[in-house]
Amino acid sequence: MKKIFFATSNKNKYLEAKAILKSFNVNVEWLKGEYPEIQAENLEEIASFTAKWVAEKTKKAIFVEDAGLFIQALNGFPGPYSSYVYKTLGNQGILKLLEKEPNREAFFISVIAYCEPTSEPITFIGKVKGSIAYEARGDKGWGFDPIFIPAEGGGKTYAEMGPENKNKISHRRKSLEKFGAWLSKTR
Numbered sequence: 558m559k560k561i562f563f564a565t566s567n568k569n570k571y572l573e574a575k576a577i578l579k580s581f582n583v584n585v586e587w588l589k590g591e592y593p594e595i596q597a598e599n600l601e602e603i604a605s606f607t608a609k610w611v612a613e614k615t616k617k618a619i620f621v622e623d624a625g626l627f628i629q630a631l632n633g634f635p636g637p638y639s640s641y642v643y644k645t646l647g648n649q650g651i652l653k654l655l656e657k658e659p660n661r662e663a664f665f666i667s668v669i670a671y672c673e674p675t676s677e678p679i680t681f682i683g684k685v686k687g688s689i690a691y692e693a694r695g696d697k698g699w700g701f702d703p704i705f706i707p708a709e710g711g712g713k714t715y716a717e718m719g720p721e722n723k724n725k726i727s728h729r730r731k732s733l734e735k736f737g738a739w740l741s742k743t744r
C-alpha cells in the first residue's frame with residue numbers, strides 16, 4: 558500500500574480522505590498542523606502554494622486540499638473566502654443573507670494539490686452542484702454540511718446523509734478519485 562501525507566489541520570477532511578483513498582490502495586497519514594495559506598481568488602493557486610511550501614519544508618510527498626462553497630445568488634460568494642466566512646458568519650449568517658432569496662443554487666469545489674519535494678504541484682478538482690437549504694438540517698456533519706443539499710443526495714443535506722453516504726458523492730470524493738486514479742497510474 559502506498560503511503561501519502563495529508564497536510565491539514567482539519568480532522569474531518571483527513572478522515573474523509575483516508576476512507577476514500579483506501580479503495581485506491583493508498584494509505585493516508587495525517588500531517589497535522591496549520592500551514593501558510595495565501596489569500597487569492599483561485600482555489601488552485603491557494604492549494605498549490607501551500608503544497609509546495611509543505612513539500613519543501615518536510616521533504617515528503619504530501620497533498621493539501623482547499624474547498625469552497627459558491628452561492629449563485631451571491632455571485633459566487635463565499636468561494637475562496639469560505640473559511641473566513643464560516644468562522645465569522647457561520648451557517649446562520651449564510652441563511653440570513655439568503656433570506657427571501659428563491660434562487661438557492663450553489664456548488665462545492667474541492668481542489669487537491671499534490672507535491673513532491675523537488676517538483677511542482679499537480680492539482681485535481683472535484684465539483685458538486687446543489688442548493689442551500691432554508692434551514693440547517695442534520696447532525697452528522699461539519700462546516701457547511703447542514704446547509705448544503707447536493708443535487709444527487711435525494712434532497713438531504715450532507716449532514717443528514719452522514720459521512721458514509723456523503724463520501725460516495727461529495728466534491729472531495731470527486732477530487733480524490735481523480736487523484737487516486739493518477740497515483741495508481743504514475744506512482
Ligand code: IMP
Pocket residue numbers: 567622623624625626639640641643644699700701702715729
Ligand atoms: P477550507 O479552506 O478548505 O478548509 O474550507 C473552507 C470552508 O469550507 C471551511 O470553513 C470548511 O469548514 C468548509 N468546508 C470545506 N469542506 C467542507 C465540506 O465537505 N463540508 C462542509 N463544509 C466544508
